[in-house]
Amino acid sequence: MLNLVRPGRNVLSHLGRRLYSSQSAVSFDRTELDSDKIDFKKYLNFNHEIVYNYTKEEIDVENVPTHKTNMCGAINEAMRHAMEKDEKAVVFGEDVAFGGVFRCTIDLMEKFGKDRCFNTPLCEQGIAGFAIGMAAMGYKPIAEFQFADYIYPAFDQIVNEAAKYRYRSGNLFNVGGLTMRAPCSAVGHGGHYHSQSPEAFFAHVPGIKVVVARNPVQAKGLLLSCIEDDNPVLFLEPKKLYRLSASTVPDDAYYLPLSKAEIIKKGTHVTVIGWASQMYVLEEAVKMAEEVGIDCELIDLRTILPWDVETVINSVSKTGRCVIAHEAPHTNGFGAELAATIQEKCFLNLEAPVIRVCGLDTPFPLVHEKYYVPDNLKCFEMIKKVVNY
Amino acid sequence: MLSRVKCIRPLTSAKRFYSKSELLTTPKYPGAVNAKFTKDLVFHNAVPNEPVFPIFHIMDLQGKIINQSSYKSVRETLDDDTLVKMYKTMIQLETMDTILYNAQRQGRVSFYMTNYGEEAVQIGSAAALTETDEIFAQYREAGVLMYRGFTLEEFMNQCFSTSKDYGKGRQMPVHYGSKSLRVQTISSPLATQIPQASGAGYAIRLSDRKDVAICYFGEGAASEGDFHSALNFAAVLKSQVIFLCRNNGYAISTPTSDQYKGDGIVARGLGYGIHSIRVDGNDPFAVYMAVREARKMSTEKHVPVLIEAMTYRGGHHSTSDDASRYRTTNELTYWREQMNPIFRLKKFLTNEKLWNEENENQVRDDTRKKVLSLLTSVEKAEKTHLDELVTDVYDQVPETLKEQKKFVDAMAKKYPEAYSEGH
Ligand SMILES: Cc1ncc(C[n+]2csc(CCOP(=O)(O)OP(=O)(O)O)c2C)c(N)n1
Ligand SMILES: [Mg+2]
Numbered sequence: 001m002l003n004l005v006r007p008g009r010n011v012l013s014h015l016g017r018r019l020y021s022s023q024s025a026v027s028f029d030r031t032e033l034d035s036d037k038i039d040f041k042k043y044l045n046f047n048h049e050i051v052y053n054y055t056k057e058e059i060d061v062e063n064v065p066t067h068k069t070n071m072c073g074a075i076n077e078a079m080r081h082a083m084e085k086d087e088k089a090v091v092f093g094e095d096v097a098f099g100g101v102f103r104c105t106i107d108l109m110e111k112f113g114k115d116r117c118f119n120t121p122l123c124e125q126g127i128a129g130f131a132i133g134m135a136a137m138g139y140k141p142i143a144e145f146q147f148a149d150y151i152y153p154a155f156d157q158i159v160n161e162a163a164k165y166r167y168r169s170g171n172l173f174n175v176g177g178l179t180m181r182a183p184c185s186a187v188g189h190g191g192h193y194h195s196q197s198p199e200a201f202f203a204h205v206p207g208i209k210v211v212v213a214r215n216p217v218q219a220k221g222l223l224l225s226c227i228e229d230d231n232p233v234l235f236l237e238p239k240k241l242y243r244l245s246a247s248t249v250p251d252d253a254y255y256l257p258l259s260k261a262e263i264i265k266k267g268t269h270v271t272v273i274g275w276a277s278q279m280y281v282l283e284e285a286v287k288m289a290e291e292v293g294i295d296c297e298l299i300d301l302r303t304i305l306p307w308d309v310e311t312v313i314n315s316v317s318k319t320g321r322c323v324i325a326h327e328a329p330h331t332n333g334f335g336a337e338l339a340a341t342i343q344e345k346c347f348l349n350l351e352a353p354v355i356r357v358c359g360l361d362t363p364f365p366l367v368h369e370k371y372y373v374p375d376n377l378k379c380f381e382m383i384k385k386v387v388n389y
Numbered sequence: 390m391l392s393r394v395k396c397i398r399p400l401t402s403a404k405r406f407y408s409k410s411e412l413l414t415t416p417k418y419p420g421a422v423n424a425k426f427t428k429d430l431v432f433h434n435a436v437p438n439e440p441v442f443p444i445f446h447i448m449d450l451q452g453k454i455i456n457q458s459s460y461k462s463v464r465e466t467l468d469d470d471t472l473v474k475m476y477k478t479m480i481q482l483e484t485m486d487t488i489l490y491n492a493q494r495q496g497r498v499s500f501y502m503t504n505y506g507e508e509a510v511q512i513g514s515a516a517a518l519t520e521t522d523e524i525f526a527q528y529r530e531a532g533v534l535m536y537r538g539f540t541l542e543e544f545m546n547q548c549f550s551t552s553k554d555y556g557k558g559r560q561m562p563v564h565y566g567s568k569s570l571r572v573q574t575i576s577s578p579l580a581t582q583i584p585q586a587s588g589a590g591y592a593i594r595l596s597d598r599k600d601v602a603i604c605y606f607g608e609g610a611a612s613e614g615d616f617h618s619a620l621n622f623a624a625v626l627k628s629q630v631i632f633l634c635r636n637n638g639y640a641i642s643t644p645t646s647d648q649y650k651g652d653g654i655v656a657r658g659l660g661y662g663i664h665s666i667r668v669d670g671n672d673p674f675a676v677y678m679a680v681r682e683a684r685k686m687s688t689e690k691h692v693p694v695l696i697e698a699m700t701y702r703g704g705h706h707s708t709s710d711d712a713s714r715y716r717t718t719n720e721l722t723y724w725r726e727q728m729n730p731i732f733r734l735k736k737f738l739t740n741e742k743l744w745n746e747e748n749e750n751q752v753r754d755d756t757r758k759k760v761l762s763l764l765t766s767v768e769k770a771e772k773t774h775l776d777e778l779v780t781d782v783y784d785q786v787p788e789t790l791k792e793q794k795k796f797v798d799a800m801a802k803k804y805p806e807a808y809s810e811g812h
Binding site for chain 2: 030031032033037040041094095097098099101118119120121122123124125126149150152153189190191192193194330331360361362363365366367368370371372377378381
């Protein structure tokens with residue numbers, strides 16, 4: 001049975017609770033799991049209706065011409081729209097001409113010609129630098145890194161060049177037209193170098209934006225906004241989602257807001273925050289929690305940098321509890337930034353420590369992937385934990 | 390032979406894209422289409438008097454020795470037994486590749502990369518090395534390991550992440566490594582091993598060793614910045630390193646025509662002051678001799694050497710790739726049927742009476758049986774223990790990580806079915 005402090009609690013009740021539980025406030029031991037178990041098998045073929053939701057105020061899917069497509073198709077469409085709209089939009093990267101190793105750039109070379117969609121030599125540093133140069137000339141390069149795990153040779157160009165181009169020149173120059181795409185995150189068998197989620201590295205770099213999408217509708221609208229945005233943007237694509245079930249996507253171009261988190265399920269007991277493919281895991285965890293009477297508010301952060309503090313703070317102020325989950329390692333993952341800001345801004349409303357459920361502080365493993373990732377059961381257990389705190 | 394090829398992808402009858410006479414005499418390696426053959430083993434330190442760097446060879450495209458003097462020199466250090474061992478390794482490699490490729494298609498292993506078409510460059514070079522040379526490889530060099538003594542069981546333990554995998558099941562299949570064979574563990578990020586090999590070759594020189602570090606990489610990887618810094622460092626710092634580029638015409642779908650405009654990889658060596666040579670990578674004698682002489686030069690003069698071995702990637706890039714999307718059946722047929730380095734050496738050995746069909750069938754059958762039986766055993770074998778999830782990140786497991794591991798253990802204890810195999 002749950003003994004929840006109702007939302008809207010006052011400071012006194014909060015303080016009383018803190019005194020009462022001061023021991024565990026010091027060390028929040030994650031190994032002490034609740035004895036209640038859930039039948040996890042129910043969630044093996046789970047229908048992710050919440051993750052496939054969209055906010056009606058942001059996008060109209062009902063009254064416009066639509067079609068079904070998966071994430072890969074949606075990303076391809078976004079690039080096609082951008083290239084149709086603006087002659088200066090150009091797509092390139094390793095193996096991009098034949099459609100890309102994930103088929104996201106398929107038909108773009110045929111449609112727009114070899115000058116606007118082309119293979120580059122195999123060099124990420126070159127891809128980023130080349131893209132920056134084009135952007136400096138007023139073009140809209142859309143550069144593909146074959147895997148986010150292989151973006152590091154381009155780190156210098158992204159961190160020291162793209163991110164600082166405007167600031168260091170006093171806005172004489174900028175590379176706002178630059179968009180970089182990279183497939184990221186776990187797929188079940190990727191090991192160290194086909195599984196990484198490097199968002200936190202880039203979240204430490206003022207001057208670039210970092211955006212991630214959770215489904216086809218989001219991917220198309222967010223990528224179009226990234227291309228349109230007048231700042232260099234890194235668009236991370238959870239490659240596990242490329243071929244997942246299709247959803248209904250508007251035929252035309254549309255734009256979803258950057259730096260705006262989305263509450264994809266309202267709730268009262270605990271705020272649960274994630275992004276990218278982790279949203280699927282979290283939806284399952286949230287449904288598990290519902291079974292035991294916990295009503296979660298589920299937030300997709302969508303833009304990692306600059307992030308939507310307001311939506312997160314309002315939610316946690318209301319619920320008083322928060323669980324953040326991401327695949328990247330725990331220490332210094334982007335969850336750390338969220339947790340720090342939440343405790344700064346919501347201190348008096350918090351009923352429990354903010355909890356992060358993350359990848360371990362190890363390289364991404366192959367054979368033990370399922371133990372490494374913050375799966376639905378870990379997230380569920382931690383949701384219970386913050387609620388029972 | 391053909392039936393094995395067919396299980397990869399059905400080949401239509403070969404309608405060649407070059408004329409027949411050209412086909413028999415002229416090299417058509419996509420990485421240097423206009424290069425001519427040469428019988429002179431020259432490590433260039435200046436641009437040759439030809440428009441394109443020539444390709445050193447000893448055996449023609451039909452497996453006949455056409456370069457007697459070099460052949461003689463090769464045979465001074467390469468006896469019959471070694472030659473037969475080289476060929477055996479080539480067909481063992483091909484047999485293992487075919488079974489593991491198909492195992493991936495059947496969902497029995499998550500991923501695989503074949504070495505088809507590049508057996509001669511791998512094994513010809515391995516045969517010219519000593520046991521104490523240090524290997525820095527890319528990923529398409531299983532033959533080098535195999536020749537040095539990496540067993541079928543060791544290959545399979547890695548691919549199936551068993552508890553006997555030296556890498557403790559942490560990396561994808563084909564990321565082999567062996568301390569005893571001096572093969573640094575493979576890493577997927579391309580070209581990173583090239584400057585590392587320069588550093589190793591420098592350390593080897595400082596220790597007065599008569600060894601080299603040999604670094605294998607693809608022509609695609611040679612576009613990375615790491616390649617260029619590696620060559621410059623090695624030249625300036627007099628590193629005992631051999632850079633061996635496998636120019637197989639493709640980097641996944643990207644043909645060499647989209648990779649570089651210059652004369653392949655060999656021409657780049659000169660810019661850094663490195664003696665450089667281009668060899669027929671499908672001619673095991675030429676590869677052997679080039680590596681043997683490069684070793685000699687490197688260990689005696691304390692310099693790096695660059696070898697560009699022209700070859701052709703005979704299979705898909707990996708099991709995640711479908712090469713029919715970017716190359717024609719005709720092209721593939723030409724390489725797999727006409728230019729196959731295994732056929733070439735087999736013809737030669739058969740003519741020399743060093744090999745016959747009976748030997749062939751026996752080695753292939755034995756290998757097939759061995760790999761198939763290993764396949765069932767490694768599938769059932771115990772995987773690496775969960776405790777290894779957190780070891781080796783550092784020499785000691787940090788406290789924070791120990792705590793994270795406790796949580797994992799508690800979860801596994803609470804939900805054993807969820808974390809057991811099959812879920
Ligand atoms: C830094 C980096 N970028 C991209 C990749 C993805 N990738 C893996 S293999 C490959 C092609 C390599 O081609 P090449 O070096 O010619 O070797 P080959 O596969 O032909 O043997 C690419 C692009 C990678 N592994 N590392
Ligand atoms: Mg290649």
